[in-house]
Amino acid sequence: DNAKSTVIFALRLLTDLLLTNELFPVHSYGQLSNCVFLKSIFDLIENNGENDELILTAIKFILSFNLRFDSPHENPLMLTLLAVNEQLSCRELIERLILLFNRSVDPIECKTTNSIMKFFSDLFADQAATSDAVLYDSDRRLIVEIISRELSDRATTDETTTAYLSLLDLILRSQSITSETCPRIDELQTVFRAHLYAENCLKKNRLIINDILRQHYWLSTNDMPFYL
Structure with missing residues (x-):
């Protein structure tokens, strides 16, 4: 529990920093963009089904980080989703995002861009490759x-x-x-x-x-x- 509390605190801090739109140091940005790190965040969401606070905090981090990328083709989140597709279904993430979208709720309350629509748009922008990997037809x-x-x-x-x-x-x-x-x-x-x-x-x-x-x-x- 202490470890999860630490993770929640760290992700909240990162999310707040990302939403300032200030430039990150190159090495910090590289660490956040690392496929192994991002996979661990997706893992947190998929494997902590009863910990809503941890899941929502991780989703907020993903959405805020995703706002930093204009090109889906160079977006490490989209690239990671493709890379880990066979290892991780990301169903918890997708179902939660669709639920929030259905409720017209943007959990990070970005004033200029709806972060959930931005995430879905990036999924479909890469000739549907990423959306094919993580979405069902029913989605x-x-x-x-x-x-x-x-x-x-x-x-x-x-x-x-x-x-x-x-x-x-x-x-x-x-x-x-x-x-x-x-x-x-x-x-x-x-x-x-x-x-x-x-x-x-x-x-x-x-x-x-x-x-x-x-x-x-x-x-x-x-x-x-x-x-x-």
Whole structure:
């Protein structure tokens, strides 16, 4: 118990430091990015199912560290998830993140970026290689369902809709969701129509939706005003 308390304290301290956005010393950053170290953090999450405090603290560290990387292809967290895929399922991590996503809860409360959507976006950004390694088909469908619900509940002028649409675009680009497996198609089509017809629709949202419809024709309907 003392050891776990020490780990919790250390991870909280690291998380607080990461969220300051200040530069880390090169050697410290290298240690945090080390695959062995990151695997040990993933291990903590997967093998301490009854210790919610430890798991949530480790997840907060992962999410805060993930915010430091703009390119998923150079992100040590994504690379580690791929590397340890055959040794570690990361189910506890994924299920907890989906639960938080479903509740619209960002545990680190970042003011500029939703850390959970950033993490999911990074999973799908690398030509779906990382998402294929750690997500089940049911996970993808559930994430799409949550996105659809959130888009339906938000106004077309709500700027947070852009992040949801961008994540949806990444998921669809991965070809892991098809017309046969996509949940809530009718709801998504209703959302798309609402945005495309709205005079005050955010321009970037209109562009994302048009791009989605061009690539995934099965999401379009005859009454959608394309390419406006």
